[in-house]
Amino acid sequence: VFLAALIPTADREVSPDATLVHRLLQKDVSAFEQLYDRHSRPIYSLVLRILQQAGTAEEVVQDVFLQLWRNAAQYDVSRGPFVPWLFTLARNRALDTLRLKSERQRRREDQTKELPPIASVPQYEQQFDEKRRAEKVRTLMASLSPQQKIAIELAYFEGLSHSEIAAALKEPLGTVKSWIRNGLLRLKEELQATT
């Protein structure tokens, strides 16, 4: 029930995006540009966090938005809001790209040269809402134990499974499962408490 208040409803969040996506079906370049302006920053941030390399991240973001442009009909309004759908699309693309790269190649990369630019001050209310949401999630995550946070981030940003995380952290499988589950439940509770 508490998530019902948190999860954006179709009317509240999907409506403007859904309208723009619908215009993509008529190959409306202006609609595409608006969608890019609204969502390219969080999408790029997510992809860059996963891939840790700006050039590759931009290629993936380009693929994501071109997929949106060419296959706009794939987004079904009735199945949920647009933003989570786009996040999922981008994360899956990024994790696929990550799995294609060898571990050795990734280690060679000089990540210090690929630090992302700092975001400018949000100019639109939609960006402000995103900013507030991001701050809230970061704050709540910071309240988790370091192990819970690491386990969850390895799963989300690295795409590792329970057993892979257990191997990486050299911890028992059951412990890792508990960290992730309890951490996510804590996050859920905190989101509920702050709403």
Add this chain to the structure above:
Amino acid sequence: VSDCVKFRELLEAYALGALDVPERAALEAHLATGCTDCAKALAEAHWLVNQLAYLAPEALPSAMLKVRLLQTVRAEAQAAKQSASPKSAIPFWIWAGVAALLVVTIYSAWNAQRLQHDIQATNQKATAILQQRRDLEAQLEAAKREATIVTDPASVKIALAAQKTPVPSSDRVLQLWLIPKAPGGKPIPSLTVRPDADGKFVLLVAHPPELMVQTKALAITEEPEGGSPQPTTAPRWVGGVS
């Protein structure tokens, strides 16, 4: 219900993509059963996991990414418009050719149908004519088997001709009879004749005028050679005298 409780504990990890293969397969099998409560809880888990995207440090893509994307998108939109516009994509003369071909095709189809209809009508007429001819031939054939008897009151002669008459056996002949008008009157014997091998014969008989006046009909029977005083067989032909 116990299954649902067990699977609910896996939903967040499933949405996160962290379940190992056996657990993931078991949960997906359960979701495939159409459990609506778990499906709803999974939607919430997906939303919760999506919030983790905001943990990524904020970053901006380069301005060149937008430039590249818009160049690609504009080019594809232009190509889509051109392919969607038949006037610009297909020259007028092709449409004219297609239209002319269409007209010729329709006319040919109509003409073929008309010709087929005419052929059917002609066939029906020919069939009717053939049938009429067959009927006439049958009538003619039947007529040939009948005797033609002509009486002439002026000359008081009877001319009798026949074709394809069944030929009697060698010791028998055909005999002409005059059937009197008087009630109970006995048939009056007349000449005998034997048809040739083709069944043809001709009789020319002269009788007194008063006898013909009293005659109402003529008949022919098959009799022993030399004739009989009274008919011994059923008449082969009977014809009235007017």
